[in-house]
Amino acid sequence: MVQSAVRILVTGAAGQIGYALVPMIAKGAMLGPDQPVILHMLDIKPAAEALKGVKMELIDAAFPLLKGMPLNLQDCLTMGRFLTSYGCIIAGVVATTDVAEACKDVNIAVMVGGFPRTEGMERKDVMSKNVSIYKAQASALEQHAAPNCKVLVVANPANSNALILKEFAPSIPEKNITCLTRLDHNRALGQISERLNVHVGDVKNVIIWGNHSSTQYPDVNHATVMTSAGEKPVSELVHDDQWQLHLLNSEFVATVQQRGAAIIKARKLSSALSAASSACDHIRDWVLGTPQGSWVSMGVYSDGSYGIQPGIIYSFPVTCQKGEWSIVQGLKIDEFSREKMDATAKELIEEKSLAYSCLKG
Known part of the structure; x- marks a missing residue:
């Protein structure tokens, strides 16, 4: 047909x-x-x-x-x-x-x-x-x-x-x-894949929280890798003492946050290919659905989930089915994550105020 x-x-x-x-x-x-x-x-x-x-x-x-x-x-x-x-x-x-x-x-x-x-x-x-x-x-x-x-x-x-x-x-x-925060999501997957020397398709459930800006929070606390022994948390697979969880919460975060700037420095132009590919990924999963047990990051209208103020467009982990997205609920948020999530929300609230002042101006 x-x-x-x-x-x-x-x-x-x-x-x-x-x-x-x-x-x-x-x-x-x-x-x-x-x-x-x-x-x-x-x-x-x-x-x-x-x-x-x-x-x-x-x-x-x-x-x-x-x-x-x-x-x-x-x-x-x-x-x-x-x-x-x-x-x-x-x-x-x-x-x-x-x-x-x-x-x-x-x-x-x-x-x-x-x-x-x-x-x-x-x-x-x-x-x-x-x-x-x-x-x-x-x-x-x-x-x-x-x-x-x-x-x-x-x-x-x-x-x-x-x-x-x-x-x-x-x-x-x-x-x-x-x-679009799928580009940042994909960048996070790529960084983990390279560091752990695993296929990027075996890495899942990173999260990009918040704004598509340098305040975004790439979160690996719930990320996993499929290994021959089954699915393992990323934190368990990091054996290098220089890349343990405390560095995942600093160097890894900064690398993903600044990846766009690094690409501009390298090619003297912005990241067009990866942005285009991630836009396709975003729409494909939204329309056709996310794989069972996996989520992706999308900037969506906040409903108050995870204590994020309603009325802003904020990146959350979502699953998609039959053309609809749903925010993943019930994830444990540690103190470090809470601070980062609130900081990027604060920036979005300030941006909203600035945008509305431009409308009036």
Whole structure:
């Protein structure tokens, strides 16, 4: 049985992350190898030519999952398309600088576009720029997206951008608006895999708490590794005295927190490939479900779990089933973790206040 195509919006599609992300989606990395997709790509007018080039490459790559859209005779004549005896077929790609056109009927929105912080900019300046962008895009999603559209915010400050989007797209359920901390989650898995010399697929249940910023708390207290002797806590497998639990709570945390900066220093550009891959991971697990006994990290609207103030977008451990996420409950939180979790929550509360002051300004 042929599945209906899913419409996926990628904003900032001509940028670094967008350029890495759209072919991954088209190859099935996000929704699986059998799910047809129609890509909606949005970018700003100065990037229109670059966006056109991305569309040309998607067509040239001949991705089978990019489902063409049959049009009727009048549509073909209006668009000036070449007609065959079979009618008019256009590629399964919409490339536009018009936000309303980009948001039309989309089922999933991956918000990559945003205003980056540049040298000399104050925190309030970059927040003000992004508040304006996300207010406009939220309004377009509110008016034009498909019912029950799922939204993932990637652009920084991701948690606060997601909160602004929630405010201006009130018909989108709050559980459908999330932000990306899966990149940090994957970085933590990778660090453990390298240090213990185990396959990354055998490591699970790290947690990223809080903000996608340098205050985030990568928590390994509940992480495990599958070994030949069964599942073992990460702390039991660390035999190097220089990397015992107290160092996991300092050097490991700092490494994950600063990984993005380290990549920029190394390649002189931000981490586009890993960000794009983790965005696919986030949506795939959200839509298709997490493996039994495993959880992932997602920035979601706080309901007060673990003493985190409601009303902010905060990263929690979640499991997903049938397109819905649920916060993992009942995990033991030690004193060190509590301090770190509260510190990143405090930053998010301050960011929320700053974002709202930008709205009024």
